[in-house]
Amino acid sequence: MAPPGGWGTSVSDTDEPIAGAMEHVAHQPAGGAVDGLVGVLQRLCTAAAGALSASGAGVSVMAEGGARGIAAASDPASARIEELQFIVGEGPCIDAFALRRPVLVPDLTDGVTHRWPAYAPAAHDEGVRAVFAFPLQVGAARLGVLDVFRARAGPLSGAELRLAFTFTDLAVRTILDGQDLAVEGAAAGGLDEAIEHSAELFQAQGMVMVQLGVSLAEALVRIRAHTYAQNRRLGDVARDIVARRLRLDPDDS
Amino acid sequence: MTSISAQRLAKVFVEVADTLVDEFDLLDFLHMLTDRTANLVGASTVGLLLADQRGRLQFMAASDENTMLLELFQVQNEEGPCLDAYHTARPVINADLRQAAARWPRFAPRAAAAGFRAVHAFPLRLRQEVIGALNVFGAEVGGGFDDGDVQIIQALADIAAIGLLQERAISRGEVLTEQLQGALNSRIVIEQAKGAMAQARGISVDEAFTIIRGHARRTNQRLSDVAHTIVTDPAALTTITSP
Numbered sequence: 123m124a125p126p127g128g129w130g131t132s133v134s135d136t137d138e139p140i141a142g143a144m145e146h147v148a149h150q151p152a153g154g155a156v157d158g159l160v161g162v163l164q165r166l167c168t169a170a171a172g173a174l175s176a177s178g179a180g181v182s183v184m185a186e187g188g189a190r191g192i193a194a195a196s197d198p199a200s201a202r203i204e205e206l207q208f209i210v211g212e213g214p215c216i217d218a219f220a221l222r223r224p225v226l227v228p229d230l231t232d233g234v235t236h237r238w239p240a241y242a243p244a245a246h247d248e249g250v251r252a253v254f255a256f257p258l259q260v261g262a263a264r265l266g267v268l269d270v271f272r273a274r275a276g277p278l279s280g281a282e283l284r285l286a287f288t289f290t291d292l293a294v295r296t297i298l299d300g301q302d303l304a305v306e307g308a309a310a311g312g313l314d315e316a317i318e319h320s321a322e323l324f325q326a327q328g329m330v331m332v333q334l335g336v337s338l339a340e341a342l343v344r345i346r347a348h349t350y351a352q353n354r355r356l357g358d359v360a361r362d363i364v365a366r367r368l369r370l371d372p373d374d375s
Numbered sequence: 376m377t378s379i380s381a382q383r384l385a386k387v388f389v390e391v392a393d394t395l396v397d398e399f400d401l402l403d404f405l406h407m408l409t410d411r412t413a414n415l416v417g418a419s420t421v422g423l424l425l426a427d428q429r430g431r432l433q434f435m436a437a438s439d440e441n442t443m444l445l446e447l448f449q450v451q452n453e454e455g456p457c458l459d460a461y462h463t464a465r466p467v468i469n470a471d472l473r474q475a476a477a478r479w480p481r482f483a484p485r486a487a488a489a490g491f492r493a494v495h496a497f498p499l500r501l502r503q504e505v506i507g508a509l510n511v512f513g514a515e516v517g518g519g520f521d522d523g524d525v526q527i528i529q530a531l532a533d534i535a536a537i538g539l540l541q542e543r544a545i546s547r548g549e550v551l552t553e554q555l556q557g558a559l560n561s562r563i564v565i566e567q568a569k570g571a572m573a574q575a576r577g578i579s580v581d582e583a584f585t586i587i588r589g590h591a592r593r594t595n596q597r598l599s600d601v602a603h604t605i606v607t608d609p610a611a612l613t614t615i616t617s618p
Contacts, residue, residue: 186607221557222560223560224552224553224556225553227549259560260563261560261564261566261567261606262563262564262568262602262603262607263567283428283552284428284429287428287429288429321434321442321445321449321566324570325566325567325569325580327570328568328569328570328571328572328573328574329571329574330570331570331571331606332570332571332574332575332609332612335609338567338606
C-alpha cells in the first residue's frame, strides 16, 4: 500500500473528497480527555458538523440487532439528541439502520410527527429543524449510523450530500480499522477508493466470512488488518482471496 | 438488426407499468428492464449503470451476469461507451469494438475478448440530469440499430430513470438519494452473497450466482432478499439448493 503521507500531492482527483474530509478531521483538536476510537469519531463528528453547516453530528455504533454500542458526538446537545432516539426507540437514525439506507429529513416539522411521534417534537424542542441520517454499512455488514443535525430547515445541497457520504465512508473505515489505524489506515485506504468499490472485494468479504466462520463485519476487519499487516493493496488481497490463492489465518486477527 | 416488433414492445411497456404499481424494488425493476431490452433488440447482453453520489458509474443490473461482464461494466468508470453517454447525454450507437481500441484502449479489447462485436450506450435521463446509462452489447456488427430502434431503446432508458422516482413523494429529491443508496448497497450484498456461497460450496463466484439467482426465481423471492439471507444467516447456505 502506498504511504499515506502527503495527501496534497499523491491523491488523485477522484479521491479529493476523502482527502478533504480527512483534512477537516485532522484539523480538529485532539479530543481532550476522550481517547481511542471514541475520540477519533468525536473529531469526525465535529469536522462533519463544521463542513456541513450543521449544528451538530453524532455517530452511534450499533450491533446487528440494533443495540447501541459506543457513541460519539460533536457536542453535548447532539449527544443528547442522538441518545434520545434510543430512549424513545424511534427516529431517523433507527430507521436508517433498519432500512439500510439514508433517511433525509430536511424539515422536521413537515408531516414527520406521525412518523416519529415521540422523537420529532423532542428533537424540535432541542432546536433541531433538519436531520440527515446515514447508515454506516458495507453491504450486509451494518456498523451504525452517522446523524447530522441542523438548526434550520432545508435540504443538503448536492455538494453537501457528497461531502456527507465522504464522512460516512470515513466513519465506516474508522470503525473497521479501530483506533490504532483510524487515521493512517483510513488515509491509506483513501488512495484505494476505486478498489474499495470493486465486486471482487465484496465477494472476498463473503468468502472470508464463511471460511473463518465469523460475521461479515468481522470478515471486513480481518481483510483490512491482513492488508495493512502485509503492506499490500486491498484490491490485490481481494483478488487473491477470490482466486483462492490466499486463505486468511483464523488466528490472525 | 431487425426493427423492434410493436407487439413485443407493447408487452414490455405493460409489464413495466405493472411493476410500477406493485410493491417496488429498484434492483428487481432494473433487472427486469435489462432482461426485456435484451430480448426486444436481440442483444447478447444488456446492462445498466447508475451514477453514485460522487458521479462514479456503478453497475446495478444486467440481463446476464458473470465476472467477465462485471469487469466490463466496472471499467466504464474510467472509460467506455457508458461514460461517454453519461458525460455527453447522447447515445453511443453501433460502435464497432474492433475499431474502437484507440477510443477505449482498456474497454474495447476486453469487450472484444468477451465475444462482443458491437456496443451501444444510452443515457438515462431524468429531467435535465443524466443519472446513468443503459449498455447494449451485440455479438455481431452490421445491421445495426436504425433511428427507430434508437428512439425505442432511448424510451426504455427513460422509463428506467422514471422508475427511480417510483416512491410516492416525487417532488422530493431526498427520496431519489435514499432509494439509490439503498439499491447500491443491495448490489454490494449480492456480491458478498456470491462470495459466501462460492466458499461454502467450493465453486466459482459465477456458479454461486447461478445458484442464488435460480433459488430466487424458483421461490419467487427478490435476488437482494435471498442474498441478504445468505450473508446474515449461515444456515441458509446449506438449505439453498441447486434445482
